[in-house]
Amino acid sequence: MACEQWREQLDRYVDGELDPAQASALSAHLRGCADCAADALERVQLKRSVQMAGKRYTASTELRNRIAKTIAAKPRHGVGWYWKILTLPAFALLMLAVAVNLYVGHEDARRQRVYSELADLHVAALAGSTPVDVVSTDRHTVKPWFQGKIPFTFNLPELQGSEFTLLGGRVTYLAQTPGAQLIYHVRKHEISVFIFQDRGEGAGLPEGLEHPQSFNVQTWTQNGLRYFVVGDVGAEDIRALSKLLRGAG
Amino acid sequence: MKVPEKSVRDTTFEELxxxxxxxxxxxxxxxTQDTAEAEDLTQETYAKALRGFSSFQMGTNFRAWMYRILRNTFLTSRTGLKNTVAIDEDTDEALLPVENTTPESSLIQQAxxxxxxQALTDLPVHFREILLxxxxxxxxxxxxAETLGIPMGTVMSRLYRARKALRDLLRKKNEGVRHGV
Incomplete structure (x- = not known):
């Protein structure tokens, strides 16, 4: 092979791009041909000088840190990791919605159960032959009657000047918890006021007016006590009595 | 710098x-021939690569992928567009002929x-980049070829031309020095 043809391969030779057979053939030629060997040497020198000259610029530490910070702790590469990123919030949201729904459903069921139980207590008390165990319109009589019968005490409002009349009171139980049931009268209607310690079934119930099973119920907590005002009167009367009780509590 | 596929899940972009x-x-x-522009270009390259990392195919060449992003970002930058000349592509010129067969060891040694x-700086950007x-x-x-998005044959011919252009520049500079120009 003429030198011209060998030299065509020199670039690829010095760049390490010839296959082993070609490379060793060219090496053999270079050992016997001074001109080609000098040419090869020149090419290697050029490569080296460019290599040395080319390694010229160094980035600032600040730039390195800035970039490292931007890309730090980014997710690992994996098949469709970006889908996980995209779907994670949606999934979390879905789970949250399910959880909230369950919780709300659960809470709703619990609230309904408490209310219907209170409505039952209210109806049962009025339907019985003795709706109240202590018959008195005097709050100063009714309140002391509960002493020793329930594990807490409470205040009752002065009803002077209002439409409400106190009929009396009785001990009642809600979810095995003793409490006071007071019965008030307003325009031929009876209203039950339940007072329990704020724990157990009453705990966490939302304050405000509800109207389950055609009764109106208002509930709130005050000084560690849970109040329920239940009656078949209008919401206005329930609110008015609740307000009086809150004022006294 | 091929990234083995089996390590896919254990590899972060940062690590690569x-x-x-x-x-x-x-x-x-x-x-870019400019510090501020180089910093911006590097930063933008990393940002783009990070965004596109999900589309990077493990098992292929990560380094070439990064350089390609950097180079494409540069080419579409203002400086890049200014520097880009229509490359009269090399196909016809092929690899041949080594016209000046006189060894130039001395020339290179003296450079x-x-x-x-300086010669690298003076080279057109498409010669400079392929030499680097x-x-x-x-x-x-x-x-x-992967980095520049050109066929292997073009890599060889462009490299040949780039080296020739570099030699020519060095010879001129050498003569300039010798003649006190």
């Missing part, structure tokens, strides 16, 4: 990309580091 930082910056600086740096990829980054022709 940060080791390339110094050389990517050096390349960016050579392309100082600064002189080579081949000599400084020591990329294979295949990697260069």
């Amino acid at each position: 990309a940060m080791p390339l930082f110094d050389q990517l910056y050096n390349f960016a600086r050579w392309l 100082s580091r600064e002189m080579v740096q 990829l081949c000599e400084v980054e020591e990329m294979s022709y295949q990697e260069i």
Whole structure:
């Protein structure tokens, strides 16, 4: 092979791009041909000088840190990791919605159960032959009657000047918890006021007016006590009595 | 720098990309010829690569992928567009002929580091980049082809022309020095 043809391969030779057979053939030629060997040497020198000259610029530490910070702790590469990123919030949201729904459903069921139980207590008390165990319109009589019968005490409002009349009171139980049931009268209607310690079934119930099973119920907590005002009167009367009780509590 | 597929799940972008930082910056600086622009270019390259990392196919060449992003970002930058000349592509010229067969060892030996740096700076950007990829980054022709998005044959012919242009520049500079120009 003429030198011209060998030299065509020199670039690829010095760049390490010839296959082993070609490379060793060219090496053999270079050992016997001074001109080609000098040419090869020149090419290697050029490569080296460019290599040395080319390694010229160094980035600032600040730039390195800035970039490292931007890309730090980014997710690992994996098949469709970006889908996980995209779907994670949606999934979390879905789970949250399910959880909230369950919780709300659960809470709703619990609230309904408490209310219907209170409505039952209210109806049962009025339907019985003795709706109240202590018959008195005097709050100063009714309140002391509960002493020793329930594990807490409470205040009752002065009803002077209002439409409400106190009929009396009785001990009642809600979810095995003793409490006071007071019965008030307003325009031929009876209203039950339940007072329990704020724990157990009453705990966490939302304050405000509800109207389950055609009764109106208002509930709130005050000084560690849970109040329920239940009656078949209008919401206005329930609110008015609740307000009086809150004022006294 | 092929990334084995089995390590896919254990590899973060950071682990792959940060080791390339110094050389990517050096390349960016050579392309832009300006420190601030090189910094912006490097930063943008990392940002783009991070965004596109999900589309990077493990098992292929990560380094070539990063350089390609950097280079494409540069080419579409203002400086890049200004520097891009229509490359009269090399196909016809092929690899041949080595016209000046006189060995130029002495020429290269006499060329100082600064002189080579100046010559590289003076080269058109498409010659400069291919020389840097081949000599400084020591990329294979295949990697260069991937990085520049050109066929292997074009890599060889462009590299040949780039070296020739560099020699010519060095010769001129050498003569200039010798004649006190």
